Amino acid sequence: EVQVVESGGGLVKPGGSLRLSCAASGFTFSSYSMVWVRQAPGKGLDYVSSISSGGSYTFYADSVRGRFSISRDNAKNSLYLQMNGLRAEDTAVYYCGRGGSGSGSYVDVWGEGTTVTVSS
Amino acid sequence: QSVLTQPPSVSAAPGQKVTISCSGSSSNIGNNYVCWYQQLPGTAPKLLIYENNKRPSGIPDRFSGSKSGTSATLGITGLQTGDEADYYCGTWDSSLSAWVFGGGTKLTVL
Numbered sequence: 001e002v003q004v005v006e007s008g009g010g011l012v013k014p015g016g017s018l019r020l021s022c023a024a025s026g027f028t029f030s031s032y033s034m035v036w037v038r039q040a041p042g043k044g045l046d047y048v049s050s051i052s053s054g055g056s057y058t059f060y061a062d063s064v065r066g067r068f069s070i071s072r073d074n075a076k077n078s079l080y081l082q083m084n085g086l087r088a089e090d091t092a093v094y095y096c097g098r099g100g101s102g103s104g105s106y107v108d109v110w111g112e113g114t115t116v117t118v119s120s
Numbered sequence: 121q122s123v124l125t126q127p128p129s130v131s132a133a134p135g136q137k138v139t140i141s142c143s144g145s146s147s148n149i150g151n152n153y154v155c156w157y158q159q160l161p162g163t164a165p166k167l168l169i170y171e172n173n174k175r176p177s178g179i180p181d182r183f184s185g186s187k188s189g190t191s192a193t194l195g196i197t198g199l200q201t202g203d204e205a206d207y208y209c210g211t212w213d214s215s216l217s218a219w220v221f222g223g224g225t226k227l228t229v230l
Contacts, residue, residue, distance in 0.1 A: 035219065037221075044223045045210070047218055059219075060218070062216070095164060104170055104172075104212070105211060106171075107167060108170070108176060110165055110167075111164065113164055
């Protein structure tokens with residue numbers, strides 16, 4: 001079964017750090033780009049970051065650039081998101097997703113999400 | 121403020137048809153493929169449409185997508201109560217070098 005499973009969420013104080021992980025299974029992880037998308041409580045989807053299949057290319061939303069870092073370990077079928085300098089507005093459910101294999105930018109496999117709460 | 125503009129809500133009766141619009145610009149919809157997601161209450165999003173009008177395996181043909189210029193439209197026919205959900209459009213923005221989403225549209229099946 002093709003799936004991605006996020007972990008690493010939790011409660012952190014403003015200014016703190018957290019590292020999210022995403023474990024992929026059921027597909028050739030190294031062949032796909034991957035993405036992090038978040039959703040604040042009661043709000044819509046919000047792109048965070050994406051990474052190419054080989055890890056050479058990374059992209060970030062303006063709101064997280066310089067604070068968050070995306071990476072992957074193809075040998076471990078894992079995606080990561082290192083989050084530093086966390087702010088209250090980073091509170092959200094963070095979804096890991098597999099980039100589609102077609103020409104467009106889309107997520108064809110979503111995880112169930114991991115919750116990050118930034119509060120003192 | 122989302123880069124892509126969607127109506128906050130739409131509604132229609134069971135069995136009827138509804139369309140959801142998504143408006144952008146030349147840096148996003150105008151020059152890139154559009155996708156659509158369905159998010160049922162309390163669940164993760166699910167891909168409905170990719171590359172403007174293609175349906176992943178398992179998505180019924182009641183769902184359709186189209187694009188014209190800098191706008192895209194999701195169509196749903198034969199509405200069912202199970203279609204009640206939030207729907208999001210998405211694409212790549214070449215100016216931002218980032219994925220962008222619409223603000224989401226809540227569908228109510230009356």
